[in-house]
Amino acid sequence: MQFVLLIIIGAAAGFIATRLMKIEADLPTTLAVGILGAIIGGLVLRFLLVLTGLAAGFVGAVLGAVLLIWIWQTYFK
Template sequence: MPVVWLIIIGAAAGFLATRLMRLETDVITTVVIGMAGAVIGGLVLRFLLVVSGALAGLVGAVLGAMLLIWLWRTYFRK
């Protein structure tokens, strides 16, 4: 079933991409373009999510450390 789903999504993505880019292709080429685009786009999107996730983790860690320092200065240091 995943292969059939990939072909259907690839056909739709290829159709949209070829129309947006004003490229006239046959059905097989359109499906192949869509499937390849789905693979490339999926890899790029996953990479961006990992990078942004790591940066979000860094920001969260810095904010957490700042909160801890504030709490320590406010309540425990006299």
């Protein structure tokens, strides 16, 4: 069940992150960025989940996806 939730939150986070960073990406890339961002954000901001609940996990996922896009644009393009 958590894997499905990770995909759903990751997809939403990837969509928001690609729009915030103003990049055009296809659906698989958007999903991958969102899911990896959710993993990164979940690891970095894990303690916020305990303090504030599920909303912090979504914020962490978006921030992780934005960070991943920034790293990708800065170092790999």
